[in-house]
Amino acid sequence: MPEPATPRSPASPPPGDATRLLRAALHEVSTVIVGQDHMVERTLIALIAQGHCLLEGVPGVAKTLAVSTLATVTGGTFTRIQFTPDLVPSDIVGTRIYHPSTEQFDVELGPVFANFVLADEINRAPAKVQSSLLEVMAERQVSLGGTTHPLPDPFIVIATQNPVESEGVYPLPEAQRDRFLMKVVVPHPRAHEEMEILRRMSTRPPRPQRVLDPLTLKELQADAEAVQVHQLIADYVVRVIMATREPESYGLPELRRVIDVGASPRATLGLVAAARALALIRGRDYVLPDDVRLLARDVISHRLILTFDALADGITTDQVVDRILAAVPPPRVIWDEPAGPDAATATR
Structure with missing residues (x-):
């Protein structure tokens, strides 16, 4: 978790x-x-x-x-x-x-x-x-x-x-x-x-x-598992995956006629695991929204099954993922927030 x-x-x-x-x-x-x-x-x-x-x-x-x-x-x-x-x-x-x-x-x-x-x-x-x-x-x-x-x-x-x-x-x-x-x-x-x-x-x-x-x-794999994932980053991943299954709930009703079967829970787990590995390569021990966005095509596209109408129109799964990323807002990262009772969290 x-x-x-x-x-x-x-x-x-x-x-x-x-x-x-x-x-x-x-x-x-x-x-x-x-x-x-x-x-x-x-x-x-x-x-x-x-x-x-x-x-x-x-x-x-x-x-x-x-x-x-x-x-x-x-x-x-x-x-x-x-x-x-x-x-x-x-x-x-x-x-x-x-x-x-x-x-x-x-x-x-x-x-x-x-x-x-x-x-x-x-x-x-x-x-x-x-x-x-x-x-x-x-x-x-x-x-x-x-x-x-x-x-x-x-x-x-x-x-x-x-x-x-x-x-x-x-x-x-x-x-x-x-x-x-x-x-x-x-x-x-x-x-x-x-x-x-x-x-x-x-x-x-x-x-x-x-x-x-x-x-x-094996030690590097353990280091990747230890990379921290903020709760709002996890929520962002879930929203992106759920948009492939219930697009109308995320302001994308036009994708209902395009997507036949959305991404599975393996996509959710895989996107987090891949983002952790990418963060480690980039020199961080925490995941950023950009890590998720960079890997979304690679992790999600091949899991989507499009309708016959979408295939006939020449729509690709990469285009569907790009549309979802454009519609689902990522959390906003703010560094060095001032301390105090009214201070915002580091990630919104």
Whole structure:
């Protein structure tokens, strides 16, 4: 439950080592990945917030390279699973194999048993494979033959999907999309970034150095959980999410014909967790309304289901989230209020 705490003044010192380590990790990843700062930062936020991340972009925009580089920088184990239409659940989570010599079944654990699991082109696998990931993503464990096997800690699933191909792909089930903390759209690089990619990669590609380790990652996750969330910030998050379900109650009656299904409670929890991680990266031990607004698209958009009329009109979920953010007022932060019986609170 969010803690009612007053934000500190901007002059207060930052949390310190946690922020320094996170910024060092981002800098090390940027020595390899050019121009995708948004994707890299959001992926690190998902890791620190103990969530999962869905990357959507055309081929060749460094989605896979970014994930493998982040795994190297953070010192975690990494596996890449290429999703195909003929994939079966045992190819992912593992299976039991009978050995006639011992007359016993042995468990062969699948590739999901790693700190970083890259589900490449996740929308190419059928529904039964997607459902096999639900327990992995939600419970961080795998059940085989009546035995539960916990996954490594920390653990994150980062999936990629190609938005321009329609042949041989399957839409992700709504229940699985909801398991992803964030969905990040990865664009093409700009001209000057393309030139830098050519300069770095055409000769000897740079190799990232390890900055963190799994134990330090767990400590950073604990630091993020300790970031303070004022009660009014929590109220703002709830109002934004509720506006996706009851838009007419928040002055948005026109969205009733646009939104078929609003965001789930996972969006509320995820938006707070992601805002805490972003605040830690920014050097604060408290969340600001801007943290919530910056992450709202990434956390909410993929959870919304629009009506057929909205899709026919070309309305996107990002446009819906932007409309909600414009209509739902955030709390106003005031620093250094004078002390006294009539003094206002630090956040209104």
